[in-house]
Amino acid sequence: MRLRFALAALLLLCVAVVAAAQENLEITGYVETDNRMTIESDRESTFNYNENTLAMIFKAWPADRVTIYGSFQLDAIGLDERLGDDQITIGQQQDRAEVDPVRLELDEAYLEINGLWLRNLDVRIGKQRIAWGTGDQFNPTDNLNPDDMHDPLQFGRKLASPAVRATYYAGPVTITGVVVPLFDPVLLPQTDIRPIFEAMFETMADEFAIDTGDPALDVIFKGMMIDAIKGASIGEVNVHSKLPSRAAKNANAGVRVSGTVGTVDLSASYAYVRDDFGVPKRITMNVAPLSTGMKIVDEIDLDVEQRFPRMQVIGADFATQIPLLDVGFWGEAAYYIPERMTTEYYLDAGSLNALLSTFADEDFDQGLVIAEDEPLDENYIKAVTGVDYTFPGSWYVNAQYIRGLPNDNTAEAVDNYAFGGVDKPFFHDTVKPRVFSGVCFDDESWVLYPQVFFYPLDSVELHAGAFLVFGEVDTKFGAFGDDLAFLRAKVSF
Amino acid sequence: MMKRIALALLLVLVCSTLASAEDLTADQILKKADDVINASKNLATHIRMTVVDADGTQKVREIKAWQQDGMRMVKFLQPASDRGISLLSTDSETNYVYLPAYKRVRRVASHVRNQTFMGTDFSQEDMAVTRYADDFTPELTGQDDKYYMLKLTRKPGSKVSYSRLDFTIAKDHFVIKTLVYYDNNGNKLKTEERSDVRQFKGKYWVFMNIVMTSAKDGHQTRMDMLSYEYDIDLASDFFTERTLKRPVR
Numbered sequence: 219m220r221l222r223f224a225l226a227a228l229l230l231l232c233v234a235v236v237a238a239a240q241e242n243l244e245i246t247g248y249v250e251t252d253n254r255m256t257i258e259s260d261r262e263s264t265f266n267y268n269e270n271t272l273a274m275i276f277k278a279w280p281a282d283r284v285t286i287y288g289s290f291q292l293d294a295i296g297l298d299e300r301l302g303d304d305q306i307t308i309g310q311q312q313d314r315a316e317v318d319p320v321r322l323e324l325d326e327a328y329l330e331i332n333g334l335w336l337r338n339l340d341v342r343i344g345k346q347r348i349a350w351g352t353g354d355q356f357n358p359t360d361n362l363n364p365d366d367m368h369d370p371l372q373f374g375r376k377l378a379s380p381a382v383r384a385t386y387y388a389g390p391v392t393i394t395g396v397v398v399p400l401f402d403p404v405l406l407p408q409t410d411i412r413p414i415f416e417a418m419f420e421t422m423a424d425e426f427a428i429d430t431g432d433p434a435l436d437v438i439f440k441g442m443m444i445d446a447i448k449g450a451s452i453g454e455v456n457v458h459s460k461l462p463s464r465a466a467k468n469a470n471a472g473v474r475v476s477g478t479v480g481t482v483d484l485s486a487s488y489a490y491v492r493d494d495f496g497v498p499k500r501i502t503m504n505v506a507p508l509s510t511g512m513k514i515v516d517e518i519d520l521d522v523e524q525r526f527p528r529m530q531v532i533g534a535d536f537a538t539q540i541p542l543l544d545v546g547f548w549g550e551a552a553y554y555i556p557e558r559m560t561t562e563y564y565l566d567a568g569s570l571n572a573l574l575s576t577f578a579d580e581d582f583d584q585g586l587v588i589a590e591d592e593p594l595d596e597n598y599i600k601a602v603t604g605v606d607y608t609f610p611g612s613w614y615v616n617a618q619y620i621r622g623l624p625n626d627n628t629a630e631a632v633d634n635y636a637f638g639g640v641d642k643p644f645f646h647d648t649v650k651p652r653v654f655s656g657v658c659f660d661d662e663s664w665v666l667y668p669q670v671f672f673y674p675l676d677s678v679e680l681h682a683g684a685f686l687v688f689g690e691v692d693t694k695f696g697a698f699g700d701d702l703a704f705l706r707a708k709v710s711f
Numbered sequence: 712m713m714k715r716i717a718l719a720l721l722l723v724l725v726c727s728t729l730a731s732a733e734d735l736t737a738d739q740i741l742k743k744a745d746d747v748i749n750a751s752k753n754l755a756t757h758i759r760m761t762v763v764d765a766d767g768t769q770k771v772r773e774i775k776a777w778q779q780d781g782m783r784m785v786k787f788l789q790p791a792s793d794r795g796i797s798l799l800s801t802d803s804e805t806n807y808v809y810l811p812a813y814k815r816v817r818r819v820a821s822h823v824r825n826q827t828f829m830g831t832d833f834s835q836e837d838m839a840v841t842r843y844a845d846d847f848t849p850e851l852t853g854q855d856d857k858y859y860m861l862k863l864t865r866k867p868g869s870k871v872s873y874s875r876l877d878f879t880i881a882k883d884h885f886v887i888k889t890l891v892y893y894d895n896n897g898n899k900l901k902t903e904e905r906s907d908v909r910q911f912k913g914k915y916w917v918f919m920n921i922v923m924t925s926a927k928d929g930h931q932t933r934m935d936m937l938s939y940e941y942d943i944d945l946a947s948d949f950f951t952e953r954t955l956k957r958p959v960r
Contacts, residue, residue: 242960244958244960246791246794246795248791248792277958279960285957285958287958332957338948340953347814349813349814349815352817352818354817385953387948387951387953392952392953481804481805483818537817537818538818539804539818539820539821539822540820544804544820544821544822544870545820545822546818546819546820546822547820548818606820606822607820607822608822608823608825608826609825610825610872611825612825612826612827614826643827643830645764645765646762646764646827646830646831646832646930647827647829647830648764648830673830674768675768675770676770676771676789676790676791676792677790677791677792679792708792710790710791710792710794711791
C-alpha cells in the first residue's frame with residue numbers, strides 16, 4: 219500500500235515538474251503541521267494528535283473554456299492513529315507503514331467546461347464539493363456531499379463526492395442541477411461511540427417487553443431477562459451499516475434555483491439524498507446469562523445494524539444586509555422528509571432462546587423483538603440565521619442561531635444552538651486573536667474555542683488555541699471528548 | 712515686430728487659460744478629478760502592494776482588478792495563502808467574496824469597508840471609491856501654479872468612513888496627487904501620495920505609484936501599478952458570481 223502511495227506521489231510530482239513549464243498550468247499548495255494535546259488538570263495531559271501534510275492543488279486550462287482542477291494531500295499521521303494501542307510487535311516495527319504511516323487523500327479532481335452546448339451553461343464532472351446555502355459553516359440545505367466529522371476543530375466540513383453538476387446562468391437567475399451517482403457515508407471521528415448507544419438503550423429500556431403470545435411466559439421471562447438487562451452494563455458495541463447498492467436508483471440528486479430580488483439574494487432547493495450518518499435498523503442485545511446467582515445478566519453486548527435512509531430535503535435561503543445599519547443578515551432553512559423506518563430492539567439470549575422457543579409456539583432461536591421505535595416518523599426542520607458586523611477598529615462580530623447540527627438526523631435529535639465569535643486584527647493584520655463559542659440550549663453543553671493567528675511573513679500562518687468542551691459525554695458538545703490545546707504551522711506556496 | 716505680437720498673443724492666451732482655470736469652482740474641480748478616474752469605459756489593473764512592517768519585514772500582495780460602471784471585481788494573486796480569493800462589488804451595498812478553501816460565494820455586507828485591505832494601509836473602502844463627489848462636498852482651500860487644494864467634507868447621510876479628505880489636484884491633468892484622510896473626530900488618519908503620472912492612449916491620465924502612510928505609526932504601504940488596460944472587451948456577465956468563482960489565470 220505504501221508503495222502505491224509513493225508511486226502516486228512520484229507520478230504527481232513528475233506531472234507537476236513537467237507541467238510547471240506549461241503556461242496553462244498552475245500549482246499551489248501548502249505544508250502544514252498540526253499538533254494537539256489534551257488538557258487535563260492532574261498533569262495527565264497527553265499528545266493525542268499529530269498530522270503533517272503536504273497539500274498540492276493543480277489547475278490547468280488545456281483549452282479556452284476548459285478547467286481541470288485537482289487537489290490532493292499526503293498526510294504523515296502520527297499519534298492520532300495509534301490511540302489506544304501501547305503495544306507494537308517486532309513485525310510492525312519492521313514495517314515502515316506501521317512505524318511511519320502515510321495517507322494519500324484526493325480531495326477534489328474534476329473537469330469543468332464553461333459554455334458547453336449553451337453559452338451560459340457550465341458543466342463540472344468529477345469529484346467535487348457542492349456547497350449550498352448562505353449559513354456560515356452550518357448549512358442545512360447542503361446535503362449532497364458526505365459530512366466530515368473526523369476533526370472536531372473543523373466541525374461542519376464536508377468531503378467531496380464524484381458528481382456531475384450543471385449550472386445555467388439565465389440572466390439574474392442561476393439554476394444548478396447535480397447528480398451524485400455513488401453514495402458515501404459520513405467520515406466519523408475517532409471518539410468512543412458507546413455513550414450514544416448507552417443513552418439510546420437507557421431511553422428505550424422502559425419500553426422493553428416480551429411478547430411470546432403466552433401471558434404467563436411473558437411474566438416469567440420478563441422477570442428473568444427484561445428486568446435484568448435494564449440494570450446491566452453495556453459491554454462491546456459493534457456498529458455496522460448496510461450501504462445502498464450501486465443501482466442508479468440509489469443516486470443522490472438535487473436542484474437549486476437562486477437569484478436576487480431587490481437587495482436580497484434568494485434561493486430554493488430540493489435534494490433527494492440519503493442520511494449519511496445512518497439510523498439503527500436493528501439493535502441486537504446479546505445477553506450471556508449467568509448460570510447461577512440472582513443476577514442472570516451481567517453485561518450486554520450490542521450489535522447495531524444501521525441503514526442510510528432516503529430523505530427529501532426542501533430548502534430555501536437568503537442573504538442581505540439590514541438597511542441603514544450595514545449589518546450582514548442571512549438565513550437558511552430545510553424541511554427534511556425522511557424515509558420512514560422502524561428500529562427493532564432485538565434480544566438474543568443465547569441458550570435461553572431455545573428455552574423460550576420450547577415454551578412458546580414461535581421460534582425464537584435468533585432472539586426476539588423486545589421493543590420498537592420509529593425515529594423517522596416525523597419530518598423536521600433545520601435552520602440557521604445569523605448576523606455579522608465590523609465595528610470601527612476592525613472588530614468583527616458574528617452570531618448565529620442554529621436549529622439542528624449536521625448530526626442531528628431525527629426529529630427528536632434536532633436541538634437548538636447559538637454560536638458566536640469575535641476577532642480583531644492587530645499590527646496590520648499580523649496578529650489576529652479570535653474567540654468563538656457555541657452552546658446547545660437543550661442539554662446546556664457548550665464549547666469555547668479561543669485562538670490566535672500569527673502571520674509573521676507572507677504565506678506563513680501560525681495558529682494556536684484551545685478547544686474547551688463543557689458537558690457530559692452524552693451531550694451534543696460533550697461528545698467531542700477531551701479539551702484540546704493545539705498548535706499549527708502552515709506555509710503556502 | 713512680429714515676434715512681439717506673437718509674444719503678446721501667447722501672453723494673452725496663457726492669461727486667459729489661467730483665468731479660466733482660476734474660475735473653476737470646487738465642484739467643477741472635483742468633477743474633473745472624478746472624470747479622470749472614470750474616463751474609460753472600463754479598466755483592468757494589475758497591482759502590487761508592498762507592506763513594510765515596523766521591523767522592516769516586507770509583505771507583498773498582488774491583485775488583478777477590473778472595474779466598469781461602478782462595478783468591481785478583484786482577484787488575489789499573492790501571497791500564495793490568499794491566491795484565488797475574489798471580491799465582487801456590483802454596487803456600494805452588494806458585495807460578494809469567494810473563498811476557494813470553502814468553495815462558497817458569500818455575500819458580505821458593506822460593513823466590510825471598515826476592514827483593512829489584505830493587511831495593508833488601504834481599507835476596502837479606499838480600494839472601491841470611483842466618484843468622490845457622490846459622498847463629499849468640496850471646498851477650495853487654496854491653489855498655486857500647479858495644484859488645487861480641496862477640502863472634502865462628508866455629505867449628510869453618506870456612509871463613507873472618513874469625515875474629511877484633503878486633496879491636492881494637479882491643474883494640468885486633474886489627477887489627484889495627494890489625499891489626506893480624517894476620522895470621525897477630525898483626526899488625521901493617513902496620507903496617500905501618488906506619483907509617476909502618465910498618460911495612456913493619449914487620453915487617460917494615471918499614476919503608477921502610491922504610498923499610503925499611517926499617521927498613527929508611520930506604517931507604509933507602497934502600491935505599484937504593474938499594468939493598466941483600458942476599454943477592454945469584457946463579457947456582459949463579467950461582473951457576476953460566475954466569473955467570481957473562476958480561478959484566476
